[in-house]
Amino acid sequence: MKISPLSTLVGLLALAFTLATGLALTTDNWSSRAKSDNLFGMLFGDGRKLFANHFFTMADVYFHSGYYPSIFDKNSGEEKEIISASHGKKESEEDEKNEDFLGQPKDWIDAFGRNFRITQHTHLENHNEREILPWLRLAADLDPQKIETYTVGAFFLREHLGRADQAEAFLREGLRNNPDSCEILFELGRVYHDGNHDAERARNVWLLGIKKFFLRPPDQQKEDKLIFEGLVVNLAHLEDEAGNYGAAINWLQAAQKVSPAPGALQKQIDELQKKLAALVPVTPGKLY
Amino acid sequence: MSKIFALAAVVIKELYRRKDFYVLFVLTALLTLAAGAVNFFHDDKIVRYVKDICLLLIWVSALVISVVTAARQIPAEREARTIFPLLAKPVSRWQVIVGKFLGCWLATGVALVVFYFFFAAVTGSKEQIWPWGAYLEAVWMQWAMLAIVIAMVLLGSIFFAAPSSTSTITLVVVGGILLLGTHLKVIALQQPEPMQFILTVVYFVMPHLEWYDLRDFVVYDMGIVPLRAVALATLYAAAWSGIFLLLAWFGFRRKNLTT
């Protein structure tokens, strides 16, 4: 039977309209990626997290002025980042040795090639830390849920560049994207305490951080115990500065339960107890 | 030598009368200026990421210009049949090979100088310093590396009929060496035999193009590389270029050009 071109055309048009009607209902239920308000989210989907991780690593590379292990270097297994948001802790000598990933030259090619590579372990200083900021900004734009980006960025803005206001703004942006983040709250407290010398706001934010911590599932609390230690130790120092030695002792005792170095904390507790003993006894503050 | 320079001059004329260089330069300039115009945390002194992006674009552009230009020299002459009136003159096939190489290399050198002047202008406007020593070293080393690449491409163009094949294969090889060259020995040691042996042989036999990448020294303001090392690297580049050109000549000299 010969089918005429006109009936073929009509048939195809009918098929097209049927498919369009059926698919229109289906596409409405597709994932929210196409309706994302984030350009990178729309363009890259979950692949943006890979880029974000790469840019975060670039910030670390920049911090070390190019002296950085590649994925092929032996000692780079743990991806231990040096740019940590710890409170002013300098790298130990052992950390420095672990970062000497190059080792002895393997042959004459490696030896000669080191003339053209950066082989000195250095850190940016004297306000040159600003150079890592673009990569942190890009990492934050690509993956707003990567909390480290905000905490590291804020640390350098506050501690090294003296820009507490920009650190606060960056952390608040991080908090909008990650409202339950204890880490961001911890760092925000550091901004208020160390940057703005506003103890009240620091206390409020750290207390909120502890509240958020206890809202986490028990398993996650065990994993994140270091951030809890950080929060309570800083609260202890805050109370110590305010003369509330009893409250400070309570916080340190709470920290001892999770700390890997309870002995060091015990020394601080002993000193606080001496200070307390020298005062009129007061009722210790409640532990939240 | 005047014949070689005459051949080189024709190659250079061809490059600046084609659009490749201008397109790549404008692209590099636009991307660099766009990157430099972004305001990160209201700090206009941030400059290293601009240097990094610009130098990456320069490297990619120079590599593309050199590979694409060199890949089409001999095949285009054969396809357009301009090789016949040329070889009917008192010029040897060796002179043709060397003339083409010199033309591509000089043309790429001119392109590099233009790119780096732009780079110096953009970064200098931000950081107000011009480490000319470091810039000169970076240009020189990149140019030396491109000599090896151009010679490699010319060799490939003798055996592969299509310029696109030569370009693709060379870019893959060069990209592989630049990314993995430093780490190939480490990778080899992690492999079982016989792959370990093969990779080790490749590591020792291949031209180490990654030595010529001084971008980190420029981006991180690490000063200049010792001149002795630069001189030795230059000799290494000359040796490898010579080897590839000789091999190209061996392939070209007995080739029947009419088929």
Added chain:
Amino acid sequence: MSAILQTQKLRVEYRTRDLRQATKVALNGLDLEVRAGEVFGFLGPNGAGKTTTMNVLLGFVPPTSGTASLFGIDVRQPIARQRIGYLPELTYYYKFLTAEELLRFYAKIFGLARAETDKRIAELLKLVELESAAKRPIKSYSKGMQQRVGLAQSLINNPDLLILDEPTSGLDPLGRMKVREIIQRLKEQGKTVFFSSHELGEVETICDRVAIVHQGELKAVGTVAEISAGFDNLEKAFLKIVGFQPSPAP
């Protein structure tokens, strides 16, 4: 008269893709001699080996065996081509260059001095009537103009031997006349011209001697009169020599 161009037992074989025949013999022991000052026509049907002979003389194709020399120098030496000019049948030149740049480039290859180059370029552009178009790129030229550029580049070094591959192919009658005039002028200057052609009428008019090749072998060589002896004209002699059998009359 000394031989300007000479081949001795010249043999060229090509590898083929035909399974029945691994190699094809393009030239089979060709012995050819062109003397100084003569206009020599090189004739043969398509596939006879004319282009292969030229390719060997110009160094494009290495001979399988035998020798070929120009001015007593083996053709494999680039210096053998110092005193020759070559006009290919199809004109292909660098399209991005102007006529003047092309001529200047080839002059440099020949090692001509700057002053002589300028003089030769001016003369040749006038000869081939391309003065007004000299500074335009060749890609903007018509076919006829490109052929005239070809003629100019073949004369840039004031050659003692001109090798022309079908010089009047594709030219209009005026163009052909121009080429004939140039060949005649070169002869008067004592130059040697070696050319292949299918235009037997022209060959009869201007050639001192001709050679006829067929299936890679030299079938006849001599003056036009010697080859045409016993025939009405060169064409009939040519057809007989290459073994053409006319169809019987109906």
